[in-house]
Amino acid sequence: MLLRVRRDQLCVGMYVHAIEGSWWLHPFWRRRFLIEDERALELARDGGAEMFVIDTDRGGAPVAEVEVDAGAPASAPVQKRPPPARRIESEEERQARELERAAALVQESRAAVTRMFKEARLGKAVRPADVGPVVEQIAEQVFNDASALIRVTRLKRKNEYTYMHSVAVCALMINLGRKLRLPEETIREIGMAGLLHDIGKMSVPDAVLMKPGALSDQEFAVMRDHPVLGHDLLKADSEMSAIALDVCLHHHERVDGNGYPFGLTAEQLSIHARMGAVCDVYDAVTSNRCYKSAWTPGDALNRMKDWDGHFDPGVLDAFIASIGIYPTGTLVRMRTNRLGVVLGTLDRSTDRPLVRCFFAITDRELTRLDDVEASSTLRGDGIVGVEMGEAWFGSRWSRMLGMILANQRPIIADDTALKTAC
DSSP states (O other), rough: OEEEEEGGGGTTTTTEEOOSOOOOTSOOSOOEEOOOOOOHHHHHHHHSOEEEEEEEEETEESSSSOOOOOTHHHHOOOOOOOOOOOOOHHHHHHHHHHHHHHHHHHHHHHHHHHHHHHHTTTTTOOHHHHHHHHHHHHHHHHHHHHHHHHHHTSSOOGGGGHHHHHHHHHHHHHHHHHHHTTOOOHHHHHHHHHHTTTGGGSSHHHHHHHHHSSSOOHHHHTTTTTHHHHHHEEEEEEEEHHHHHHHHHHHOTBBBSSSSOOOOBBGSHHHHHHHHHHHHHHHHHOOOSSSSOOOOOOHHHHHHOOTTTTHHHHHHHHHHHHHHOOOOTOOOEESSSSEEEEEEEGGGGGSSHHHHEEEEEETTTEEEEEEEOSSSSSSOOOEEEEHHHHHHHHGHHHHHHHHHHHHHOOOOOHHHHHHHOO
C-alpha cells in the first residue's frame, strides 16, 4: 500500500516510492529507494522535499494506514514492521521483468529526447526541469539493473541514432558515476550531461548528420562545431548544470591534446569531461551507424584500450569494470564448445554472466537459444574466450546479434553457406 508521510515521520527501514516536489530540489538521483541507514535518513529529512510517499509492501509502515490522496493530511506516527512474506522471484523472472521495464523506459525516454531535441532545433531553450524526470527514470533503471538498460539501448535503428545515443550515454554516465563512487548530486548532473551532450547536432544540417558515406573535409569541419553549438544552446538557460555545459563542450577532447574543439590536455579536462569521452565513444562504436556497422562490446573495449592518448586510462578501466568483465553483447566461446552472447550478470556479480548460447561449434550449426549461467569454476559451463562475430558470420553478424539479444533465434536462409563460411 502507498502512504503519504511528512519528512519528520520517515525512519530507517521505510521504502520511499515517490518524493513530492521538484526532482531538482532533493539530494537523491532516484525517487524510489530503501532508507537503509541513518545517513540515508538524514539526507531524506534534510533535503528540500516536505512530503514522501512510502510503499508499505516493501518497507516499514505507519500505525494508521491511509490510502494515498493528494489532499489528505499526513498519516500518524510511524511504526516499523517487516514487509509481508512474498514469493521469491527467480533470477530468470527478474531478468525478464527488468528487460521489459527497460524496453518501456527506453521507448518513453527516446520520445522525450526526440521532442526536446527537435524543439531545440526550433530555438526553444532546454530547461533542466524538463530534463530531470527523464534522467531520474534512467537512473532508477540503472540502479535496478544496468545491464538490462544497456542491452536495450544497443538495439537502436540507424535513423534514430542521435536520440537513442543520448539515452544510452546518460545510462552509461550514471553507471560509471556509481562505479567511481561520486556523490549522488553529482551523479544526477552527469546523467543530465550524458542526455544533453550531443544536442549541438540539432544545429548541424541533416545532409551532414545523416550522410551514409565519409564526410568531406568541409563537412567534417561543420560536424566538429557541434560541441560549441550545443554549449551555446544549453547556456541559454541560466539554471543549466555546469557539469552538463562542461561535458557538452569537451566530450570530444583527448587527454593527449589532439581532440576538439580546443585541443585541451588531461590536466585541463574535468573528470566529467573525461567520463563523457569514454561513454560517448563506446556507445558510438558499438552502434550501427549510417556509414558503418557496429563493433562488438568486447572488440570495442579492446580497441579503446589500444588508443594511446585518447582516454584517461583510470576512467576507462573504471568504465570497463562498470559494465562488467564481459559487457552485454559480447560473443563468447563456452566450455561446451558453443558460441553465446552475454546478456548481463546474475546478482550484479561481474564474474557470473548470463550467456545466451545459439551455435554449436563442432557441428557448425545454429541451435535453439539456451540461457546459461557461466560458471567461474571448472564445474559447469564456463567462458573460455571472447570471439569476433564478423570472423564467424561475416556481415550477417550485426543482424544476428540484434535477433539474439531480442530472444529471437537467428534464421539464415542458406545453412550450407553458413557452415562453409564458419
